[in-house]
Amino acid sequence: MNCNQFNSISLEEVLLSLGHLPTKQNEKEAWYLNPFASESQASFKLDKRINAWYLHSEGVGGKNTDFMKKYLNASVNEVLDWAQKQNFSSFHQQQQIKKSEPNYTIDEILDLQNPNLKQYLQGRGLSPKVYDYIKEVRFTVGEKKLYAIGFENLSGGFELRNSFYKGSLLKKDISILNLNSNLQDISNLQDKNIKGVAVFEGFMDALSFIEMQKSFAGDILVMNSIALINKSVECLKNYSDINIFLDNDNAGIKCKSQIIKYFPEAKDHCSIYSNHKDLNEFLIHRINNDVAINLDKHSEKFPEADKLEEIKQEPEIKNSNGFKMKR
Template identity: 30%
Template structure:
């Protein structure tokens, strides 16, 4: 990328790239923890911090680390948190959301000091109360979660822990949200899978189980929408044609649901027309127009493009089942609050 192209791409990234998505990616990678919102800002922190010091303003798309006295835009965040050069930062963020992999080379020095002290059945009263606050009981989650105690720099912590595919833990409590020992997706297989269901988080998956009593499916729990890369989508589609999406009823959920469904249409169109589905993902270096670029690379005629977006697949958007609620867990909590015994269909 020459200097002029680099400047133009940097300007586009600063304008279009969601800084919240970037910091959520750091949480998914186990480098940071999410502390929640204070006022109109999101707060993040290193695992070694009791209180997160990094404020992220989604309105202005900037961040500021109060403890270090520095901040800036998303490109400056990549340079600080991943020790990248300016040009490397631009090239990395140009891949989003197709193949961006946020794995900081220089994680906080405290990370290697994290030590798991115990993993056991959830029994701590504070965690049981937290689970109940999410509309669930201990029996609803006992097959999927543990009570994880860990130590970091001489201080002990505990939370509800869910395993992920990298061998780490997704940790949740009323005061903590983060990962340790690696981030990434989680997978659960129930019965003899007939379809794949994709959830944003563990509590959406657990809420679905309680509301539907469903069996015989493979669940992919993203733990962060930043993990829904095109490479994962292609692996899912190659494994199973029947896919149900249970993402959030918000702008991010809309964006990634549409991204998955359009990817599925193009993938199955290619399969039906003997066009290669072995796509070179490294060539998809732009956020906008990624499908147009791929269609051009695959040498699909412009007169046939309309047929791609009309192509019928067995990928379904299930958000209508919890219309009016942010996610499945909010639907479950409303059922618990009102005593509603109605279940959703499998």
């Protein structure tokens, strides 16, 4: 998908996919509450005639690409990559040719074996403690054979990482890890009396939490993309104790605000790593400064009980093979 194709998609449909509904509209225009910040009166105008937007409260506007660049705090290429993974009906209606098949194939999905991938994880501060939560994915793009660490989502897709590659395969979706030994069905969460959940933007931060945390026995929700904030919020309705560990950047702050808007009782723990972009960066810093940190009595353990505001915990799971990926 290129910029012209994305800009030809109905912005009204894009906004709807992100969970934004107009406060008033007619055949020519629609008004929305600011999608980028909280406000009480709608200042975001969509001109349906030219498929363009203008935010009166900030004096900015543009086409779909401009909107998603600001919404995702991302580059044009990242926006187009996100748009390509969506299923916009107005785009499919415009296509005059059959959609081409993906130029990749998944060759194997294995338990982690490759020493280069293990070394990459070690460089990110992660030990064999996290191996049970990831896979080694071997795949072919064009004629090039590649391998990467794979983190599965609820739709069977994978987030991929290695030392030189960051991407995804198959459908984009959130991931939910169950750190309890009992298998739980995502479709019946409301019947399982789930106690706690920790929320992360990316799986490296989630793995970092698992690496550092010894006794948390709730669920872990990984958004995998901030564009999946609405699905994440829907799943969070099933939890009574929500703990937020999002990135300390504009996108992370915006997502955090949106979660807290729906769940005022949710606990924000980003202050634990306030001097770092995210939890993984904090973990790497912690390892690189191990001697100094061990001398600091306040950094003896992670997370600190007072900073976590009494996250509901259960005895440590001794057998990590009890992990289940929810479907």
